[in-house]
Amino acid sequence: MHTEQTTNPPDTSAAPRNRLEALTGLRFYAAFGVILFHLSIFDFFALDGPAVRLGQTAFLNAGWLGVSFFFVLSGFVLTWSARPRDKAGRFFARRLAKIYPNHLFMFITVALISGGLGQTPLWQGFANLFLLQSxxxxxxxxxxxxxxxxxxxxxxxxxxxxxxxxxVIKRLRDRTVLTLFGVLVVLAAMLPFVSSSLPVGTRFDPEFTEPPLGGGESELQVWSIYIFPVTRLVEFTVGMLTAIIVKKQLFPRVPATLAFVLAGVVYAASLWAPLLWQLGAQFVLPNAVLIAAVARSTRQPRFLTGKLAVHLGELSFALYLVHYFILELLSNAHESLGWPAWAMSALFLVLSLAAARLLWQFVEVPANRFLRKRIDRRPANPADREVATSSARANTCHAS
Structure with a gap:
C-alpha cells in the first residue's frame, strides 16, 4: 500500500504525538462506558432498589456509544497515521499482530476456566478462534x-x-470528501429501517427486545445493524473521511467542549429511541465531531493527555477483552457472596484493571513487539518510525 506522508496536520502547531495521546486518553473513557453498560445489564443490582435501577438505565446505551466511537476512531487513526510506501500485506500483518495475541490468550483462558465453549457449537468456536464470528x-x-x-x-x-x-479516499476532491461524509452519516441513520424490515425469527434477548426497550427485534435484525462487518464499515469509513477533513481543514473548528455536549445530548436522546436506532446509528456524527474536535484542539485537557489517562488508554484494548469474562465470574458468585452492589462493582473494576494491566504487559506488548520485528524486517526510515510510534500509541480496540 503506497500512501502519502500524513504525519503533520496543517491546521495547528501542536505535535501529532500529543494529538494522538489525547485520542488515546479518550479511548479509556469509551472503554469505561462499555464496562458500565455491561455492568448495568447483569444482575448485580437486583436487590438494591430503584435508585440503582436508575443508574442501570442511565448506562443502558453506553456500550452502543462506545463501540461506535471505537469504529470511527479506528478509521480516523489509521488514516491519520498512514505510513508512506507501505504495502497492504504488511499493513494487515501489523494490525493482526496487534489484536490477535490478546484474542488468542482470552479465547484459551475462557475455554479452559469455563470448561469448554459453553453454548457455542464447535464449528462456531473455530470461527471465533479465527475472528470470523461476526x-x-x-x-x-x-x-x-x-x-x-x-x-x-x-x-x-x-x-x-x-x-x-x-x-480511493486520498484521491477525492475536497468537496467530494465532504459530500461522501454527509452521505455516509445519513446512510448510517437509515440502516435501522432496512434492519427492521428483515424477518422476525429468533428473539435476540428478551431483556432488550421486550417493551419499553424494544419491539420484539430478532437475532437477525440486531446482527444486521450491530454486528455485521459490512454495516459497521460505514462508521470506519466516516472515521477515515474525518481524518482527511481535519488534515485539510475542510470544516470549521468545533470546540471540544461543544463536541462533548453534543455527544451527551445525543446519548440522552438515544435512551428513548427504538432499539435498532440505539445500536450505533445515532452516534456516528457526534463521535466523528468529537474525535475531530479533540484532534484539532490546541489546548489538550489533562484528563486526556495526563500520564495516567494515556496509560489507561493504552490498556483499553486489553481491558475491553478481559472485563466481560471477569464480570461473568463475579456475577456467578454474587449470590453466594451477598455483597451490596457498590462493593461488587468496585471489586469488578479493580480486578478488571489489574487483569488488563497484566494482559497488556505480559501478552499484548511482548507479542506485538516480537511479531512486528518479523514483519518489519527492513530498517524503517525516520518518517516511518515517527508514524509507527504515533500509530502504536493510538491503536483502537474495539473496540471496540
Whole structure:
C-alpha cells in the first residue's frame, strides 16, 4: 500500500504525538462506558432498589456509544497515521499482530476456566478462534466464548478493506470528501429501517427486545445493524473521511467542549429511541465531531493527555477483552457472596484493571513487539518510525 506522508496536520502547531495521546486518553473513557453498560445489564443490582435501577438505565446505551466511537476512531487513526510506501500485506500483518495475541490468550483462558465453549457449537468456536464470528447471524456465534471479541472480528474486515478505501479516499476532491461524509452519516441513520424490515425469527434477548426497550427485534435484525462487518464499515469509513477533513481543514473548528455536549445530548436522546436506532446509528456524527474536535484542539485537557489517562488508554484494548469474562465470574458468585452492589462493582473494576494491566504487559506488548520485528524486517526510515510510534500509541480496540 503506497500512501502519502500524513504525519503533520496543517491546521495547528501542536505535535501529532500529543494529538494522538489525547485520542488515546479518550479511548479509556469509551472503554469505561462499555464496562458500565455491561455492568448495568447483569444482575448485580437486583436487590438494591430503584435508585440503582436508575443508574442501570442511565448506562443502558453506553456500550452502543462506545463501540461506535471505537469504529470511527479506528478509521480516523489509521488514516491519520498512514505510513508512506507501505504495502497492504504488511499493513494487515501489523494490525493482526496487534489484536490477535490478546484474542488468542482470552479465547484459551475462557475455554479452559469455563470448561469448554459453553453454548457455542464447535464449528462456531473455530470461527471465533479465527475472528470470523461476526459474519455468522447467530447469538451463540458472534457473542460466543469471549463476547466482546466480535468487534475485533469486524475490525479485521476493516483492516482488510483499508488499503483499497484509502487508495480511493486520498484521491477525492475536497468537496467530494465532504459530500461522501454527509452521505455516509445519513446512510448510517437509515440502516435501522432496512434492519427492521428483515424477518422476525429468533428473539435476540428478551431483556432488550421486550417493551419499553424494544419491539420484539430478532437475532437477525440486531446482527444486521450491530454486528455485521459490512454495516459497521460505514462508521470506519466516516472515521477515515474525518481524518482527511481535519488534515485539510475542510470544516470549521468545533470546540471540544461543544463536541462533548453534543455527544451527551445525543446519548440522552438515544435512551428513548427504538432499539435498532440505539445500536450505533445515532452516534456516528457526534463521535466523528468529537474525535475531530479533540484532534484539532490546541489546548489538550489533562484528563486526556495526563500520564495516567494515556496509560489507561493504552490498556483499553486489553481491558475491553478481559472485563466481560471477569464480570461473568463475579456475577456467578454474587449470590453466594451477598455483597451490596457498590462493593461488587468496585471489586469488578479493580480486578478488571489489574487483569488488563497484566494482559497488556505480559501478552499484548511482548507479542506485538516480537511479531512486528518479523514483519518489519527492513530498517524503517525516520518518517516511518515517527508514524509507527504515533500509530502504536493510538491503536483502537474495539473496540471496540
Amino acid at each position: 459474519w455468522i447471524p447467530q447469538n451463540t456465534a458472534f457473542f460466543g466464548v469471549n463476547g466482546p471479541s466480535w468487534s475485533i472480528s469486524a475490525e479485521l474486515f476493516f483492516y482488510a478493506m483499508f488499503p483499497l478505501l484509502y487508495l
